[in-house]
Amino acid sequence: MNSDESTIRLAASGGLHYPFDAVPASGEAIEVAPGVLWMRLPLPASLDHVNVWALEDGDGWAIVDTGLFMPDAPSRWGALLAGPLGSRRITRVFATHHHADHAGMAGWLARRFDCELWMTRAEYLTCRAFVAEQGREAPQDAIRFYRRAGWRRDTIEQYRSRFGIAAGMVFPLPDSFRRMEDRQTLDIGKRRWRVTVGLGHSPEHACLYCPELNVLISGDHVLPRISSNVSVHPVEPSANPLGEWLASLSRFARTVPANALVLPSHNEPFHGLHERIERLDAAARRGLGKLRDRLAEPRRAVDVFGTLFAGAVEEARFSRYTLATGEALAYLNYLLANGEATSQADDDGVLWYRMRA
Template sequence: MTSWRLSRNSVSELRPVLSYPFEAAPEHGELCEVAPGVYWLRMPLPLALDHINLYLLEDEDGWWIIDSGIALGPTEEIWEQIFANQLGDKPVKAVVATHWHPDHTGMAGWLCDRWQVPFYCTQGEYLTGLVYTRATSEHFGWTNEQHQIRAGRGQVGADAARKSMGGAGHITRSLPTSYRRLEEGTRLTINGQRWRVVVGSGHSPEHACLYGESLNVLISGDQVIPRITSNISVSGIEPEGNPLREWLQSHERFLQVLPDDVLVLPAHNLPFYGLHHRLRYLIEHHEDHLLALEEACSDIAQTAVELLPVLFKRELSDSQIGLALGECIAHLNYLYHRGQLERSVDDEGRYRYLAVDDTLPMRLRKRQHQADTELPVQV
């Protein structure tokens, strides 16, 4: 097949116009009111991404906590400072999780037990969280090992993945033993304001965003973040999963059901305006990656490990390989299920992917023309 090399000066390097109404984040233990009765706070993370944004909603008789922080470092101490200094005479009355990841639910069980209050979460996130936070290396199994070998990591990589299984449980206090289910369209009335649940998928199974209709505020969790892109990953628990399809479908739907002028309160970086610009950029970003992977497979069949440099230009550390590989496989599964890649197993048990869509040269030319004629737009 003729190869039309896609210039890396492509749409994925462009940034849509976003505006940031707050110049800086609040200090740990401090609250910043971003809308009437809506408060922004930060907790540290021991990662390259060194923070998470959490939110408090003030009700007439108490406070709703949206996401909880990770169960490491000074998180508990900072929460106690907030309880002592920031809540006045009102107690916490509920804890809400946008999704199950440890930086969002790590302290949820502790918070619910401390205040003896209900835990709100979607069913998909609650059940997935129970599985991942209770898993140990004993649960790795032959299917997970096969998934790593199929990806091209070999036995050494499979053993490393086995050793890392169960990490979520070390940074998450025991999840609450019951929950109140959030679903698409669920409405919570808080301080006379209606908050509607808008569910996305892809980054996690059933991610709950909260849209304050009268305030025109969206608590977006990890579903929509400025400046960085959320990980969309396939794991050995569902090796044939297609989370990227769910992610793209969610973003297309968000364009229809949420206004562009909403104030977006993300889990990372700063609150921003420009939701539709950001959603379109994220869609284009992944479509660009899909096309680049398809192009890389046009001349010779490649493994997922061999294709990592197509998506990640920087050198990946050992701790980053798992998520990076999961994201690469998510893109490959999307193309495979759509019939644009074929997949075979080589003598070492690795999947190899080969582009089979005859429209690829035409699509590469079209994308290159767009890249050549579009001007960069600054954030």
């Protein structure tokens, strides 16, 4: 589906505090701060939900993230609009990033209420490109990307057959948008929210922090019980998203208070942001340490799954296999970018990685 569907590495959440005893039932909402509502929409995957938020905005609501575009999505939004949102208008729609479970219904809501869609520029343009994949054949650059990672021919054929299907889970975006930028300040209703951009999980992921409420809408950038999927994708095979993500986490620890209430896209709202960041950073660096040992001999990307991920990563579970490939390459590219490792292609175009002598 997308890189939000299931994050590969489960991460311990010890030491965090979860202030709410329940999660919102279907069609209902929980007020987590004055004028901030927590709602939940289903996902057809092992990670079975996405959290969406409503911020009081004058006589209406600003919506942050929107869930997937699926056959039952309009009726689910209809129940929320008629129920906890009190039949008030939607003033604007914010999408933290382009993944389908976040931006899937953004265009539908924006068109229904004739309101603006707010995204960062990179996320809006990436989402437009993603939607355009419908009906296309898998590009040769992508085929080459997965062949270099060590995929077998039948797995590549699965990729060919599935290419573009996930794009159907995003309703067409409006043809214009309002741009969010890092450190920008937004007035939403009576309160002021600061945009903080996080890198690594997606190109230009927007988080929203309200100093008055001490609330951070973290999207997928910081999650309490699972780690964000940080992957290399065929469109930018030499990217270093792991380096970007770790640097972003460090910046969040410096700019958002430790006692903020964090509203993540998956799992439950929590306190303990700085501790969570420390744990995520430490887990990533442990993975890098294990990988350095593993690369004493040449390895392909598909050879290091057991080093980085708990549990088997099998080709039969195609979505998980794809996510694992992207994350493995993120770790490998980190070592390449730091000058610690080298890569060399064999006669079949497969890349083999090893630590420098």
